[in-house]
Amino acid sequence: MKKEENIVVGVSIGDLNGIGAEIVLKTFEDPRILEFCTPVIFASVKTMNFVKNHLKMQVNLNGINNLNQILPQKINVFNVWNEHVKIEFGKEDFKIGEYAIKSLEAATNALKNNSIDVLVTAPINKHNIQSETFKFPGHTDYLEQELQGNSLMLMVANSLRVGLLTDHVPVKDVAKHITPKRIKEKIETIYHSLQKDFKIRKPKIAVLGINPHTGDNGVIGTEDDKVLRPTLESIKKTGKLVFGPYAADSFFGSDNYLNFDAIIASYHDQGLIPFKTLSFGQGVNYTAGLDKIRTSPDHGTAFEIAGKNLADNSSFKEAVFKAIEIYKNRLEFLEISKNPLKFNQKKI
Structure with missing residues (x-):
């Protein structure tokens, strides 16, 4: 069974004009959480540094261009794009919606290829993600198409x-x-x-x-x-x-x-x-x-407080821990299914 700190948690960044990047950084700035998992944020170092600096957060980011470069005990940021992204907190923007989908698609591919173990999705705006190539009402319908089950x-x-x-x-x-x-x-x-x-x-x-x-x-x-x-x-x-x-x-x-x-x-x-x-x-x-594990917070983009350093990251943090817990439970279930007699003997 994998050690907890080696469970790789992929994060799709959601709507950058909302509170997604803020709750992600607030969750992983606590170094104790890096003892439980290795995070990989699918966005860009430039973008995440902008949010970090805007919110005056003290957090170090490890930019990577290849998923083989993921480092434990670090907040890894996989560069899905390299260009500058204009962020205007609280504003609905179809261009920002495109970046939300780029992040989600890259993270989902990594999940399918087992480069990450679980996926935690930050909130998206269901309106500005719609396009000729993406016509889903939300994460769930898209992931059902891309994953089995x-x-x-x-x-x-x-x-x-x-x-x-x-x-x-x-x-x-x-x-x-x-x-x-x-x-x-x-x-x-x-x-x-x-x-x-x-x-x-x-x-x-x-x-x-x-x-x-x-x-x-x-x-x-x-x-x-x-x-x-x-x-x-x-x-x-x-x-x-x-x-x-x-x-x-x-x-x-x-x-x-x-x-x-x-x-x-x-x-x-x-x-x-x-x-x-x-x-x-x-x-x-x-x-x-x-067949893969995806969790998310139970709230939306909260445009009304975006960029004000007011967002509560409790639900996102719970989503990270729940993904880790379910991953471990599935490993145990698989082990029991393969050898139920051995498991029952342990319980006696």
């Missing part, structure tokens, strides 16, 4: 884990996207992720309803009774501990969420509003279901 957005804060049946889908289209096939795929994804990424052998999963009060027996919509409930019943017959659908309005307020290893919400805000309320800025966005 079926992705699922899983928000994590300690023992609270909230996954989504649909993520960046307009509310008016949510119900038509929730099909028996999608429900089965997403539950399968989260079930196996809980086992290999979070070391939970027999996960308990709750599913939230689509309509208010799960439809009230058809009075407020029939999707819960006709689609969600029968699909969950068929999944239960396979031996999985899956429960629901639960009425979403009272599920978190009643502390019922504490009885489960993960909760699957039907749509974005149904899951993320209670998650972000309960996680107090410590949440992590994890893309479950892929």
